[in-house]
Amino acid sequence: METSLRKTSHGFMPDDPDTDEWYHKIKINEVVHGSLRRHRITWKHRKYFALLKLGFDNWTPGEIDSKYGIPQKNFERFRKDAAILCGFYEVVIRIDGSTRIEAKSISFKNMDQAEFDNLYSKTIDLFLAKIYGKDMTKDELDQAVEKYISFA
Numbered sequence: 001m002e003t004s005l006r007k008t009s010h011g012f013m014p015d016d017p018d019t020d021e022w023y024h025k026i027k028i029n030e031v032v033h034g035s036l037r038r039h040r041i042t043w044k045h046r047k048y049f050a051l052l053k054l055g056f057d058n059w060t061p062g063e064i065d066s067k068y069g070i071p072q073k074n075f076e077r078f079r080k081d082a083a084i085l086c087g088f089y090e091v092v093i094r095i096d097g098s099t100r101i102e103a104k105s106i107s108f109k110n111m112d113q114a115e116f117d118n119l120y121s122k123t124i125d126l127f128l129a130k131i132y133g134k135d136m137t138k139d140e141l142d143q144a145v146e147k148y149i150s151f152a
Helices: 017-025 042-058 075-085 113-135 138-151
Strands: 005-008 011-014 089-093 099-103
Touching (some): 042 138, 113 138
Antiparallel strands (some): 089 099
């Protein structure tokens, strides 16, 4: 069962209706066991996707042709490649025995806030190096993301 608890001056209390219902079924002195983690900050998740969108919109991949045709810009691939280039990846084994690098999941249950903040910071560094160059500073890019969010 997934639960959400809020710390109060009286201890932990249920933070949503499902948890409240579950909480009130527990008898006094009954012991429950589980793993707890702090929730990620939702607005920072939205801010990260705004950063990715700005980077994607300003990225020009150049002319490339392959034996499969001319590749198209793809946001999902861009997002995953950004995470990989920032060092947030796992090496997985494919069915043919070869290996492949896959971006780590950034879902709330798979990445804590500290790791997510590190990913955000490294993504800004990556975009400054690969997309914006010397045209923008870290603070200017972060302000552009804030402005983008306020218009969204």
